[in-house]
Amino acid sequence: MATPIKFREIEGWGPGYLALLAGLGLLVLSGLAAAWFMEHNGHYVTGMNNQIVWGMPHVFAVFLIVAASGALNVASIASVFGKTPYKPLSRLSGLLALTLLAGGLAVLVLDLGRPDRLIVAMTTYNFKSVFAWNIYLYTGFFAVVAVYLWVQMERRMNRYTTVAGWVAFLWRLVLTTGTGSIFGFLVAREAYDAAVMGPLFIAMSFSFGLAIFLLVLMLTYGGTGRPLGDRILKRMGTLLAVFVAAVLYFTAVQHLTNLYAAEHIGVERFILLEGGVYTSLFWWGQVVLGGLVPLALLLLPRFAGSRASIALASILVVLGGLVQVYVIIIGGQAYPLVLFPGMEVASSFMDGEAATYLPSLYEIGLGVSGIAMALLMVALAVKVLPFLPASLADAAIDPHHTRTATTEPAAAGA
Amino acid sequence: MSEFDWKRRHFMSAAAAAAGVVLAPGVTLYGIAAKAREADVPVTSETRWGLLIDVNRCSDGCDACVSACNEENGIEGHGRPATDAQWIRKVQLRDPRTGIEKHFPVMCQHCAEPPCVDVCPTGASFKRADGIVLVDKHICIGCRYCMMACPYKARSFIHENVSEQRPYAPRGKGTVESCTMCVHRVDAGAVPACVEACGERGNGAMLFGDLNDPDSEISQRIATYATRRIRADLGVDPGVWYQNL
Numbered sequence: 290m291a292t293p294i295k296f297r298e299i300e301g302w303g304p305g306y307l308a309l310l311a312g313l314g315l316l317v318l319s320g321l322a323a324a325w326f327m328e329h330n331g332h333y334v335t336g337m338n339n340q341i342v343w344g345m346p347h348v349f350a351v352f353l354i355v356a357a358s359g360a361l362n363v364a365s366i367a368s369v370f371g372k373t374p375y376k377p378l379s380r381l382s383g384l385l386a387l388t389l390l391a392g393g394l395a396v397l398v399l400d401l402g403r404p405d406r407l408i409v410a411m412t413t414y415n416f417k418s419v420f421a422w423n424i425y426l427y428t429g430f431f432a433v434v435a436v437y438l439w440v441q442m443e444r445r446m447n448r449y450t451t452v453a454g455w456v457a458f459l460w461r462l463v464l465t466t467g468t469g470s471i472f473g474f475l476v477a478r479e480a481y482d483a484a485v486m487g488p489l490f491i492a493m494s495f496s497f498g499l500a501i502f503l504l505v506l507m508l509t510y511g512g513t514g515r516p517l518g519d520r521i522l523k524r525m526g527t528l529l530a531v532f533v534a535a536v537l538y539f540t541a542v543q544h545l546t547n548l549y550a551a552e553h554i555g556v557e558r559f560i561l562l563e564g565g566v567y568t569s570l571f572w573w574g575q576v577v578l579g580g581l582v583p584l585a586l587l588l589l590p591r592f593a594g595s596r597a598s599i600a601l602a603s604i605l606v607v608l609g610g611l612v613q614v615y616v617i618i619i620g621g622q623a624y625p626l627v628l629f630p631g632m633e634v635a636s637s638f639m640d641g642e643a644a645t646y647l648p649s650l651y652e653i654g655l656g657v658s659g660i661a662m663a664l665l666m667v668a669l670a671v672k673v674l675p676f677l678p679a680s681l682a683d684a685a686i687d688p689h690h691t692r693t694a695t696t697e698p699a700a701a702g703a
Numbered sequence: 704m705s706e707f708d709w710k711r712r713h714f715m716s717a718a719a720a721a722a723g724v725v726l727a728p729g730v731t732l733y734g735i736a737a738k739a740r741e742a743d744v745p746v747t748s749e750t751r752w753g754l755l756i757d758v759n760r761c762s763d764g765c766d767a768c769v770s771a772c773n774e775e776n777g778i779e780g781h782g783r784p785a786t787d788a789q790w791i792r793k794v795q796l797r798d799p800r801t802g803i804e805k806h807f808p809v810m811c812q813h814c815a816e817p818p819c820v821d822v823c824p825t826g827a828s829f830k831r832a833d834g835i836v837l838v839d840k841h842i843c844i845g846c847r848y849c850m851m852a853c854p855y856k857a858r859s860f861i862h863e864n865v866s867e868q869r870p871y872a873p874r875g876k877g878t879v880e881s882c883t884m885c886v887h888r889v890d891a892g893a894v895p896a897c898v899e900a901c902g903e904r905g906n907g908a909m910l911f912g913d914l915n916d917p918d919s920e921i922s923q924r925i926a927t928y929a930t931r932r933i934r935a936d937l938g939v940d941p942g943v944w945y946q947n948l
Contacts, residue, residue, distance in 0.1 A: 331863035331876045338785035339859050342847040402845015402860060402877030410844050413825040420824035420848050476818060476937060477854030626856050628809070628933050633797040636809070638789045638856060645785075 294377045294686065296442075296675035299513050306512075306668070313665040320658020323651035324399035332402065335652050340644030341622045345615075346400035349656030352497065352614045353393030353663065354427075354468055355490055358461035359498020361386035361434065363525075365461075368437075368454025374521055374687045377678040378506070383438040384667060384676050385502055386461075387431060392663030394427060396655055419470050426464040433460045442675070465494045472617065479556035480621030485546065489539040493610065496532035499525065500606035505667060507600055509677060518683030519594070526599040530587035533606060536613075537580045552630065559624045559643065560616065567620035570612050579609010619646055739892030751815075751834040752884060753914040753942040754898065755921050755930065756807055760908035761901075763806045766793060768909065771900030772810075775885060777869040788859035788874075790882040791897055796948075805948065807908070808897065811836055811857040811882035812933065812941035819849035819858065828879075834914070834942050835884045843878040850879060854934050855941075857881045914942065 299306075327335055337344040363382035367375035398404050414421045437453040440446040469490030472481040503525055510517035544561065547553035560571055583602035585592065592598035623644045628634065634641030671677050678686070740746065772778065772791045780787040791810035797803070813836045819828045820836065827843035830836045838849075850858045858881040865874045871887035874880055885895035893899070894911040901909040912921030924930075924946070931948055932941045 328877070332860065333781070333783060333786045333862035338862070339788075339850070339856075340785065342850040342860060402847070402879070403843065406842070406844045409825055409842050410846075413842050415820075415823050415826035418822050418824045418848070420822060420846065424824065471848075474822070475852055477852065477934070622851070626854065628794075628855060629796055631799075633799050634794060635797075636792045636794040637784065638792040639785070640792070640794055640809075640856065 295679045296377075296380065296677065297679045298673060298675050299509075299671050299677065306672075309512075309668055310665065313661045313668065316661035317658050317665060320396075320655045320661065321399075323654035323658070324404075327400075327651050327655070328404065334649065336646050336648045337652070338644070338646075340625075340639055341619060341646040343618055343622065344400075344646065345648040345652035346396050346655050347618055348611065348615045349659050350393045350397040350400070351468065351618065352611050353389050353396065353659050355465060355494045355614070356497040356501050356610070357386050357389035357393060357494075358430070358465045358468075359494035359496065360389055360502050361457060361461050362495055362498055363502055364437070364441075365454060365458040366528075368450050369458045374524065377681060377686045378502075378521075379441055380438060380676040381506065381509075381671075382502060383434050383441070383457075384670055385498075385505060385663075386434050387438075388663040388666040388670070389498075389501065390427060390430060391666065392659040392661075395662055396659035399655060400652075419467060419474050423464075423467045423471065426460075426467045430460055430464050433457050461494075462491060465491045472621070477626060478621060479553060479627060480560070480617070480624055483543060483546070485539060485543045489536070489543060492532065492535040492539045493613065496529065496536050496606055497610040499529050499532055500603040500610070503529065503599060503603045504607070505664070506681075507596065509671065510681060513677075515677070516680045516682035516685070518681055518686065519596070520683040521681060521686060522596060522599055523594045526587050526594065526602065529599075529602065529606065530584055533580055533583050533587070533602075537576070537584075540575070540613075555627070556624045560620055564620060564623070564643070567616055567623060571616050571620070574612030575609055575616055578605050579612055583609070622646075740890050742890075746831050746833040746890075748832045748834075749915060751914040751942065752889060753813070753834065753912065753921060753944065754884075754895075755910040755912075755924055755944045755946060757908045757910075757946045758805050758807045759947040760906045761805075761807045762906055763795070763804070765905050767900040767903075767905035768808050768897035769793060771896040771904075772882070775869070775888075775896035776872040776883070777865075777867045777874070779865070779867055781863060783862075786860075786862035788861060788880060790857075790859070790880070807945065807948065809855060809857070809933070810897070810943070811884070812855050812939075812943045813882075813884060814942065815940035816938065818852040818854065818937075818939060822848045822852040824848065831886070835886050835889070836881075837883055837886065838878065838880055840873050840875055840878050840880075845877040845879065847879060853881075854937055854939065 335344060361382055363375055364379035366372045367379045398407055401407075410424065434457055437457045440449045440453045466487040469486035469488070473483055473486030475481040503522070507517065507522075544557060547557050560567055562568060564571075583605045586598040586602040586605075587593060623646065625639075625641050625643060628640065769791050776790060778788050778790060791808050793806055794809045796805045796807075813834055815834065817828070817830055817836050820830050824846060825842045825844055827839045828836070828849045829839060845860070847860055850860060858879050860879050861874060861876050864876050868874055872883065885893075888895060898909040898911045901907060910921050910924065912919040914922060914925075916922055925944055928946050930944045930946045932944055935941070
């Protein structure tokens with residue numbers, strides 16, 4: 290029987306840790322300043338306009354919200370699917386889920402035309418709106434994951450971990466379906482209006498969430514000098530490959546279905562062939578760099594299993610994920626609304642033309658601050674509460690390890 | 704209601720009545736509302752206000768409806784076409800096979816099943832019982848989901864500070880707005896500014912009236928001539944009809 294996992298707060302106030310806090314803090318502050326500037330002047334100072342109404346902040350916000358529910362998967366694998374080696378990772382998984390969601394929502398709210406009316410959004414509901422449902426799904430997610438973390442961290446409550454894990458798992462599936470449906474329910478937009486948006490977003494969340502989890506895990510254990518075993522990393526690397534493949538699969542289904550219907554040929558030509566920057570981003574950013582290269586890094590025997598390839602694959606999945614959300618949100622809006630099928634249309638309001646969008650620094654700053662906010666919260670939380678196991682060496686977390694492995698892995702993190 | 708509004712309301716009613724009287728026989732009416740509605744009387748679904756636009760009468764280069772709308776509702780551009788608000792726009796349509804061109808205005812289509820109202824998280828987008836779709840400026844949070852959902856590109860987000868606001872058409876930076884079918888005029892018994900301008904300075908291509916009243920001119924025309932609505936296939940039941948489109 291394996292010895293119980295020991296969770297420890299990270300110790301000391303080393304210059305590296307302080308620099309991390311300062312750097313993330315600075316990014317958060319500049320994001321807040323950018324939000325204030327956009328708010329004060331109005332959105333005309335951004336790249337957004339009446340054609341591209343959701344810009345870069347939405348790309349980051351949706352990415353973070355989707356990744357948040359995916360980050361919880363590591364905990365679900367332990368609690369719901371009973372995989373013991375993942376159990377020590379559950380707390381960090383829950384923590385990341387909370388902080389990524391908080392970062393994403395902060396960006397979303399700060400990009401509203403009237404963020405000062407947040408209280409209105411919290412008190413006045415139109416229950417037919419998928420946005421309004423999402424307000425409940427997001428706040429509910431915070432509560433459900435907080436309870437899930439509590440039953441894991443409070444010894445007397447440990448016996449409820451499976452139940453809490455199931456509730457959180459089901460909740461996150463509904464939540465991501467809701468996020469995808471924000472686009473899936475847009476009946477008039479050629480690029481959206483598809484039921485596949487829900488499952489596509491779930492696959493994206495699995496992939497982005499695990500990639501972020503892996504990066505945070507490697508950085509934290511590398512930075513604190515705690516042992517991190519190769520086997521658990523390799524397992525998660527293989528899992529990431531499955532998720533990346535799932536995203537590619539749903540993307541293929543989405544586009545092939547559209548290509549079959551003559552009425553959608555226009556939007557498919559735009560994204561896949563003639564959309565300029567969106568076409569390049571789709572093929573090179575999303576499919577090649579965000580999909581095929583990570584698959585090769587994670588699966589080809591030449592690279593598979595090495596920390597460097599897992600880290601690089603995770604970085605590419607994150608970047609490719611941002612590109613994918615950009616293509617979905619910005620590319621989908623750039624394709625003009627079809628008011629008169631088969632006709633050529635022109636107007637002073639840019640009917641019939643592909644919209645142009647150049648993100649401003651303010652929008653990028655606000656978006657990046659969402660990521661910084663999430664990471665800052667993680668950095669502070671692991672300092673004050675025991676989220677991280679003292680050791681994630683293979684022998685410490687996997688009772689079967691000694692029987693199958695021949696040598697102890699190198700103890701220190703990368 | 705302020706003293707100003709009240710006086711204006713009565714003035715508008717009188718103006719509408721006068722407009723009805725001075726029209727010569729034989730000239731196509733551009734429609735007049737039945738009568739002014741008292742402020743404390745709620746609107747009902749017995750009426751459904753709508754527009755009929757005769758595309759053959761609408762000419763290229765005429766922007767009487769657009770300028771009247773801007774003047775009436777205090778919509779001033781900042782010389783930034785991508786972000787400036789447009790409640791009504793002239794659309795040029797060209798059939799690529801025949802080369803035939805048509806010009807006509809497009810504005811909020813005041814759908815009976817408006818997607819903007821469905822998706823609005825706070826209920827700021829709403830439809831009045833008489834079919835006019837509006838935005839409640841007090842609870843709009845500026846999320847722009849309605850702009851994503853509108854099939855007609857009818858809405859504008861206010862991207863910067865606004866000045867010269869009209870008391871009856873409040874606007875505000877950070878909120879979304881669109882054609883109100885000049886609800887303040889309709890309630891006072893007048894027709895929308897675009898319709899009036901089209902009749903006076905344009906080609907009389909626009910007709911306003913009650914779609915629920917089978918005897919109204921708009922209903923009669925729709926019953927007599929071939930008409931269509933933009934993207935009727937979406938099933939949103941727009942309140943703006945087009946003839947000869």
